[in-house]
Amino acid sequence: MKSNHPWWKPDGLLIYAILYLVFIYLPVLFLPLFSFNNSTYITFPLKDFTLKWYAKMINSPGLLEALFNSIKVGLLVAIFSTILGLLAAKSVTRYRFKGRGPLVSFIMIPLVIPEIILAISLLILISQANIPLSLWTIGFSHLLLCIPFSMLILISRMEGFDKSLEEAALDLGENPWMTFWRVTFPIVLPGIVASLLLTFTISFDEFVLAFFLSSTDATLPIYIWSSLRFPTKIPAILALGASIFVISFFVVTFAEWVRRRGVKLESTSGI
Amino acid sequence: MSRDAIISFQDVSKSFGKVKAVDGVNFEINRGEFFSLLGPSGCGKTTLLRMVAGFEMPDSGEVFIDGQPMSAIPPNQRPVNMVFQNYAIFPHMDVRGNISFGMRKSGLSKVELNRRIDEILELIKLQGFGKRGADELSGGQRQRVALARALIKQPKVLLLDEPLGALDKKLREQMQIELRLLQQQLGITFLFVTHDQEEALTLSDRIAVMSEGHVKEIASPAQLYENPGSRFVADFIGSMNFFKGEVVDSNKKHLRITSDTIGDIVVPESDTKYNVKYPVWIAIRPEKLQPVFSEPDDLSHVMEGQMGPSAYLGDRSHFYVHLAKREEPVLVALQNLDRSNDLLRKPNQRVWLKWSIEAVVVLPRD
Numbered sequence: 001m002k003s004n005h006p007w008w009k010p011d012g013l014l015i016y017a018i019l020y021l022v023f024i025y026l027p028v029l030f031l032p033l034f035s036f037n038n039s040t041y042i043t044f045p046l047k048d049f050t051l052k053w054y055a056k057m058i059n060s061p062g063l064l065e066a067l068f069n070s071i072k073v074g075l076l077v078a079i080f081s082t083i084l085g086l087l088a089a090k091s092v093t094r095y096r097f098k099g100r101g102p103l104v105s106f107i108m109i110p111l112v113i114p115e116i117i118l119a120i121s122l123l124i125l126i127s128q129a130n131i132p133l134s135l136w137t138i139g140f141s142h143l144l145l146c147i148p149f150s151m152l153i154l155i156s157r158m159e160g161f162d163k164s165l166e167e168a169a170l171d172l173g174e175n176p177w178m179t180f181w182r183v184t185f186p187i188v189l190p191g192i193v194a195s196l197l198l199t200f201t202i203s204f205d206e207f208v209l210a211f212f213l214s215s216t217d218a219t220l221p222i223y224i225w226s227s228l229r230f231p232t233k234i235p236a237i238l239a240l241g242a243s244i245f246v247i248s249f250f251v252v253t254f255a256e257w258v259r260r261r262g263v264k265l266e267s268t269s270g271i
Numbered sequence: 272m273s274r275d276a277i278i279s280f281q282d283v284s285k286s287f288g289k290v291k292a293v294d295g296v297n298f299e300i301n302r303g304e305f306f307s308l309l310g311p312s313g314c315g316k317t318t319l320l321r322m323v324a325g326f327e328m329p330d331s332g333e334v335f336i337d338g339q340p341m342s343a344i345p346p347n348q349r350p351v352n353m354v355f356q357n358y359a360i361f362p363h364m365d366v367r368g369n370i371s372f373g374m375r376k377s378g379l380s381k382v383e384l385n386r387r388i389d390e391i392l393e394l395i396k397l398q399g400f401g402k403r404g405a406d407e408l409s410g411g412q413r414q415r416v417a418l419a420r421a422l423i424k425q426p427k428v429l430l431l432d433e434p435l436g437a438l439d440k441k442l443r444e445q446m447q448i449e450l451r452l453l454q455q456q457l458g459i460t461f462l463f464v465t466h467d468q469e470e471a472l473t474l475s476d477r478i479a480v481m482s483e484g485h486v487k488e489i490a491s492p493a494q495l496y497e498n499p500g501s502r503f504v505a506d507f508i509g510s511m512n513f514f515k516g517e518v519v520d521s522n523k524k525h526l527r528i529t530s531d532t533i534g535d536i537v538v539p540e541s542d543t544k545y546n547v548k549y550p551v552w553i554a555i556r557p558e559k560l561q562p563v564f565s566e567p568d569d570l571s572h573v574m575e576g577q578m579g580p581s582a583y584l585g586d587r588s589h590f591y592v593h594l595a596k597r598e599e600p601v602l603v604a605l606q607n608l609d610r611s612n613d614l615l616r617k618p619n620q621r622v623w624l625k626w627s628i629e630a631v632v633v634l635p636r637d
Contacts, residue, residue, distance in 0.1 A: 167326055168359040170346040172373030172424065182372070186363045 032242040040232055053239040060236055066223035067240070070204050073135055073219060077142040078200035082192055084143075085150025090184075092151075093158040094166075104151075111148045118144070119212035126213065133215040141209040146199040153198065157191030193255050276335075277302045277428055277460045278323060283332035284484075285318055292318040293329070294484035300428075300462060305454050307463045307471040310481035311507070316464045319481075320430050323462065324353050337427055352421035353430040357437065358413045360405040366392075367401040369416050373424045391419045394453070411442050418453075428460045435470065447473050468508045472496065480504050502634050505554050512560075512601050514553040515636065518545045526633065528553060532597045533574055538631055550636040557589065557604035559630035563623050574601065574624040578617060583607075592622055 034042050038050035057063060091097075092104055110118065122141050131137065165187070169179040185192075207221040214222060227233040276299035285293040293315040300306045308316035321327040322334050325346030334341045336350060352373070361369050370388050379387065392398050395415040400408070408416065414434055421429055431450075435443045451474055454461045465471050471478050472492040479489045480503075488500045499505035502513065516530035526545060529535050530553055545551065560574075567573055574592070579600050581590035587607055591600035603624060 162357065162359060164355045164357060164359040165361060167324075167346070168353070168355055168361070168420075169372070170326075171324055171351075171353045172420065173347050173376065174373075175345075175347055178375075183361060 028245065031238050031245060035235065035238040035242045037235075040235060042234065042238070053235040054243075057236040057239045057243075060233075062218075063223060063227075063236060063240060066218045066220045069135055069217055070220040073139045073142060074200045074203040076139055077146055077203040078196045081143050081146035081150045081199045082154075082195040084147055085154050085195055086188070086192065088147070088151050089154035089158045092155060094163065104155075107151060108148045110145055115145070115206075115208040119209045122209070123212045133213055135214075135217050135219075137213040138210045138219060139203075141213050142203040142206055145206065145209065146202055149198055149202065150195040153195045154188065154191045157188050161187050189258075193258055197252070197255055275299075275301045277304075277337055278462065279335040280319070281333050281335065283319070283322065283329045283334060285315075285322065285327060285330050291484045293322070296332070296484075296486055298479060298486055298489055300460060301477075303458050303460055305451065305461045305463065305474055305476045307465060307475040307478045308481060309465055309468060309471040309478050309507075312466055313483075314481040315484040316466075316481050317432060320353075320432055320462060320464045323349075323351055323428065324430055325349050350427040351430055352424045352426040353432065354414075354417045354421055354434045356432045356434065358417040358434075360408070360413050360416055362405045364405070365401065366397065366403050366405075366408070366416055369405070370419050370423055372420060387423060391423050394422070395419045410438050411446065414438065414446065422457070422459070426459065428462055429454075431461060431463045433465055434463075435465075436467075443470075450474060472508070480507060482507075498632065499554075499634070502552055502554075502636070505552075505632065505634060510557050510602055510604070512555050512557065514555075514597075516551045516553045516633075518547055518549040518551060521545055521547060528633065532594055534571075536572070536628065536631065538628060538633055541633060545633075545635075552634040552636045554632040554634055555626055555630055557602040558587075558606075560601065560603045560624040560626050562592075562603055562605065563625060564620065565623075567623055567625065572626050572628065574626075576601065576622055576624065578620045578622050580618075592624060 033046070035053050036049050036051070037046050038048040038052070039046075088107065092100060118141070122137075122144075126133065126137055165183055166179055169183045170176070174182060205221055206219075207225065210219045210222055211225075218226070224237055227237055278300040280296045280298055283293055283296045284291070296315075296319065308319060310316050318327055322329055323336065323341075325341065325344065328342065341349060361372065364372070367388055370391060371384060374384055374387075377384070388401070389398075392401060395418055397412060397415055397419070400412065403412075405413070405416075414437075417434070435446055435450075438446060447470060450461075463471070463474060472495075475492055477489060477491055478495055480487045480495065482503055488495065488504045490498075490500075495504060495508050499508065505511045506513075514530050514532050516528040516536075518526060519529045519535070520527040521540065521544075524540055525537050526540050527535065527537050528551060533553065536553070574594055576592040576594045579591035579593050581588060585607070588605050590603055590605070592603055593600050601624065
C-alpha cells in the first residue's frame, strides 16, 4: 500500500498506531533494560551494565525448577489439547449427529467460566476424590482450559477446507488413515501449529488454576508471585523475563516459517 | 444382468431424512459407453453417481460394477475414479504430485511412474506444467489435472460430477469436444452427471433423464429430442409447444386426433396404443414451425395468429405467436439465414405457422 502522505506530516491514524505499539511494547522493553542494570532496585537513573542477574538466574535452583515445571506442563497440555481438539474438530465438521450444536457449546463453556470458579470447583472435586495435588492436577486443569481454544482454532481450519479433498484421496485409493496423513494433516498443519503455540502459552502463564491446584512443585507464575516478597530476587526474574521474551520471538518466527512452508508444495520426488 | 453391462443399478433407493433422493432405480450402463445422468438439481443424479463411487450407500438395492456387488466395498477399493465438481485439486501438491497421488501402491518403478505421468500430461496437453502449484492453474487446467489424476489409475468407469459447470462458455464447449475425443480414444466408460441438457446431448451415447429420484427415460440424444416418451422429457430437453388433444379414432396404422387449437390431424400410430377418447398432448418443437406472412393457399396444418414479443439470439430468433383460441402463446424459433430481421420488428402482424405431420409428437396426457 502506498500513501502519498509525507512522513513528516503524519495523519491521526498513524499517530494512533504508534501510540498503540509504544503502549504495548514500552513496558515489556523495561525488562531487558533493568535486567542489565547493576542495582537491586528497579528505578531510574540506570547504573552500570552487568550480567550478574543472568548468572544469578542460572544459579537459582528454585527458579529453574519452576521454569522446567512450566515447560513440562505446557508441552504436555499443548500436545494433548491439540490432539483432542483435532479429533473433536474433525467429528464436529465432518459428521452430522444429533446434539452436535449443544455438545460444541458445552465443550466451549470453560471459555466463559471465571477461572477462579473453575479452580475452586476442581480443588473441591480433587480433594474429595483424595487425589494428591501435583503437576498432574495442574496439567489436567490446564487441559480443560485449553481444549476449547484448540477446538476453536481447528474447527475454523477444518471448515475452511473442502470435504471433497478427502473424498478425492479415498477415491484415488488411499484408506482413511493415509488420507488423514497425506491430505487432512498437511492442510490443517497451520491450525495445529497455532493451537500448539496458543495452548502452550496459556498453560505457561496461567496463574489462578496453578495456584489452587499445586502442592510443593511450583510453576513459573507461582514462583514469580512468591518471589515478589523478596526484592533481591526480582532482578533475576527480570533476566528470566527478558530471556523468555527473546526465546518466544524466535519460537513465533519459527512457527510462522513452518506455517508458510506448510502451504507450499509437496513435490513428487518423495513417491 | 447383460454381459455388456459395466454398471448395473438394481432397485436402488436412498433417502436423506424424509426426502427420497433416489427411488427404486433400475438400469444398466454398457461397457465403453458415454452415459449421462441428466436432470434438474435435486433429482438424485449426483446421489446415484456418489453411490457408484462409494460415498453414499443405498438404503436398499445394490450397485454392481463389472458384475461385482459393491455394498461391502469402500470407495478406496472400487475400480472407478471420479472428477469432482470443484476438481478437488490437492492445494499442497504440484501438478505431478496431484497426478501421482493415487499411484503410491501401484508398484511401478520411479522411472516407469514418471514416464506414465509424462504420457498423461501430454494426453491432457499440460506438458511443462508438472511443477506448477494448484494455485497457479486456471479453471480449465485444474479440470485437466483432475481428469489426469483419475485416468492414470485406469479406472473401469470414470465418474464426472458436473465437471464443466465452473468454466466459461467458450472453454466449456472446447472441453466438451476434448472429453468426447478422450473417451473415444481411451475406450473407458464415462458416467457423466449434468443439469445442462445441451451438454448431455453433445457428449452422450445415451442419456438417463431423471426427476425426483426416478429415471424418466433412457435413450440416445436424438431419440430423446425427436421422439420423447413423456411430457416431462419433451419439456426438459429443448423447448416444446404442447397442444391439448383427444383421440377420436384409432386403427392399426393411423391415429386421428382432434384439437381445439390446431384442428383435426391424422398421425401414424406409434408404439403406445391409444384408445378412443384418450387425452393426449400434441407436441411440436419451436424450430419445426415455419412462419409465413401472407395467407397460404392450403390451410391444413397451419395455425393463424398474431406476432407477440420476440428475442434476437444471433444465430436464431425466438418469437411468440398469440393464437385466437389459446391463452398461452406459441414459441417459434427461426434460423437467421440472412442478415435482415425485419419480421421481428412488426408486432401484432398477422402470421401463419406451417408445420408438417412428421414434426408432431403425440404424448399421453394425464
